[in-house]
Amino acid sequence: MPEGHTTHALAWRLNRGYAGSPAAVSSPQGRFAGGAALLDGLMLVDASAWGKHLFVQFEGERWLNVHLGLIGTFSVMPRATRPGGEGIPVPVQGQVRLRLLNEAWVGDLRGPTVCAVVTPEQVGQVQARLGPDPLRPAADPALALRRISLSARPIAELLMDQAVLAGVGNVYRCEVLFRHRVDPFRPGREIRPATWIAIWDDLVALMPLGVAFGQIITMDDQVVDAIQVMAEVADGSAATTSAAVTGARPGDRFERRFYLYRRAGEPCRACGSRVRTQLVAGRNLFWCGRCQRRR
């Protein structure tokens, strides 16, 4: 689940459900009991994301920093959609590290690698280590290019380095490299600036679709459909679809389908040659040896 689109969608939902009023904060599992006590009853001021990091500001200069890691999930739902319903206690299922509760919403965090109460200074320190995030309005792709163009490391590795570029994970990197027919093993310094800008612009276009629909969408036919739905919602001609677009039921609108990701051995959708896979720095990389040949 968790690449940058997940974190940004979470920030959006947390703001919608909680911003401006106090939240009951607890740790049903107990492992965040101390931190929860520091936040319990405080007003939630604002939630925001930078790459895969989520920052939730509470009153009194207290911040919650969450990173989902590989397996974390943060379900933030209106209580009316949950068993029990509004006003009735929502049963805890499994290992819930953190629960955010108000009259109308319940948020359950499971399996994060980071869940901590931090100071504004610590928020700044975390953000200072992160590269530009294609989902943040003021993000500067030149900052990433500077590091890429100086590096001998393969571009597939650089795209996953959160200090170079924040928010991209294994799925987006694999798919975006294919979309631009870039050899994943090509050293950063051999990537032409124009190629990098094309990749960046593509991420700026693709990742908001991931935020809106709660799933990673990279295949052109689905991208076209998704943009169409977004446009209809924006001009009000499709009021009924807005719930889906805002992620009320994330992840089930589009068939889960990619160019390469998890398709090892199957035919490339463009040229038919076998999709290749290889463990790179402990993660499965997928690519097409013919379409993404070095030029």
Added chain:
DNA sequence: GCAGAATGACAAG
């Protein structure tokens, strides 16, 4: 029932 994987990141050697 249990191993293995999974959209991540870090430390140790």
Added chain:
DNA sequence: TTGTCCTTCTGCG
């Protein structure tokens, strides 16, 4: 490069 942490779900006996 390997091991470790976090949790849930799948597939295989």
